[in-house]
Amino acid sequence: MDKLAPQLYKKMLLIRKLELRLAEIYHTDAVKSPVHLSVGQESIAVGICDPLNKDDLVSNTYRCHATYIAKGGDLREMMAELYGKSQGCAGGKAGSMHLVDMKNGVVGASAVVGTTIPIAAGLALAMKFDAKKTGKQRIVVSVFGDGGTEEGCFYETINFAALRKLPMIFVCENNRLAIHTPIERRWATEKLCERIQTYGIETHKIDDADVFKIRETISSAAEKIRNTGEGPIFIECATYRWLEHVGPFDDHKDNYRDLEEYARWKKNDQIDRLAGMLDENTRNQIQQEVTDMIKDAEIFAENSPYPAAEELYTHVYAH
Ligand SMILES: Cc1ncc(C[n+]2csc(CCOP(=O)(O)OP(=O)(O)O)c2C)c(N)n1
Known part of the structure; x- marks a missing residue:
């Protein structure tokens, strides 16, 4: 057995089970914001975050549950945030699309496609200056979807990062879909890595979402x-989103996605693969730990109070 298998399995399973639990309770209105689930894509977040240090940073989009959890974001604070409660990681004011936990290196996420990419570069620039004083080089990983690479600010950032040799890794989580539009209808060519190489950036492409390969590359x-x-270094990771773009359901009847491709990805599920590498005792123990962690976070969120009315007037800026 690969010695990393138990820890990678545990993190991927925690993401999967927590998100499926969110899908299950979504109809009760306990969760106060839209949810963009990463079910099927967990190996990317875990492969990225597992080898990072606590004080390295990860930045992501509105589809941010997976990297938040994989980087060690506080689970209770995440659940309370989703419930709109005051002990949430953003005081209950932001919800699912804006998870943040700077003490564990999770940069606040945003719903506006592409916008977190230049912010991550700004943080990397600060880290470059810091390293001159401290002698310790921290790094930033900027994660975004294939749709994010269609924004102008993505290319501005790629150029600036290459020019200033910023200590950052760009990861494109390529699930081939931007809401309902498949990549064939959006990209003139699929040569993303080749495009990025023209900026003088080293690139890597991982086609099969293999969690060990992603971890090793990062x-x-x-x-x-x-x-x-x-x-910087650029990594493209192919993956597939199993559920709808936003919300708790699948959308396989909506007739916009290739269900044979989905079936191929399901067969390649990294959680099943790693489960098969573990002995029964280890697997059962991890499954129980994960179930307990989710229950604990849910109870914490339920018991946390809603923000006080005066909170409406904090974190508000007027010009
Ligand atoms: C600037 C901007 N344009 C459009 C949207 C609407 N929008 C929300 S998600 C999304 C698709 C993005 O797809 P991708 O970057 O591949 O990420 P995924 O949802 O697949 O993780 C779009 C177009 C937005 N939020 N922001």
């Missing part, structure tokens, strides 16, 4: 950037 990229103080 780990080597991070080591290279830490040793030289120079990035």
Whole structure:
């Protein structure tokens, strides 16, 4: 058995089970915001975050539950945030699309496609300056979807990051869909890595969402950037979203996605794969731990109070 299998399995299972639990309770209105679930895509977040240090940063989009959990974001605070409660990671004011936990290196997410990419570069620039004083190079990983690469600010950021050799890793989570529009109807060519190479950036492409390959690629990229103080590195990870773009259901009857492709990805499920690598005792123990963690977070969220009315007037800026 690969010695990393138990920890990777546990993190992926935690994401999967927590999101499926959200889907189950969504109809009760306990969760106060829309949810963009990552079911089927867990190996990307876990492969990225597992080899990072606690003080490295990960930045993501509105589909941010998976990286938040994989980077060690506080589970109770996440659940309370989803419930709109005051002990949530953003005081209950932001919800699912804006999870943040800076103490564990999770940068606040945004619903506006592409916008978190330049912010991540700004953080990487700060880290480059910091390293001159501290001698320790922290890194930022900026995660975005294939749709994010269609925004102008993505190319501005790629260019700036290459010019200033920023200590960052760009990861495109390519699930081939932007809401309902498949990639064939959006991209003139699929040569994303080749496009990025023209900026003088090293690229890697992982076609099968293999969690070990993703982890290894990130780990080597991070080591290279830490040793030289120079990035960026770009990684494209193919994956497939199993559920609808936003919400708790599947949308397989909506007739816009290739269900044979979905079936192929399901067969390649990394959670099933790793479960098969573990002995029964280890597997059962991890499953129980994950169930307990989710229950604990749910109870915490239920018992947390809603924000006080005066909170309406905090974090509000007027010009
Ligand atoms: C600037 C901007 N344009 C359009 C939208 C509407 N929108 C929300 S999600 C989305 C699709 C993005 O797809 P992708 O980046 O591939 O991420 P995924 O949802 O697949 O994770 C779009 C177009 C938006 N939120 N922001």
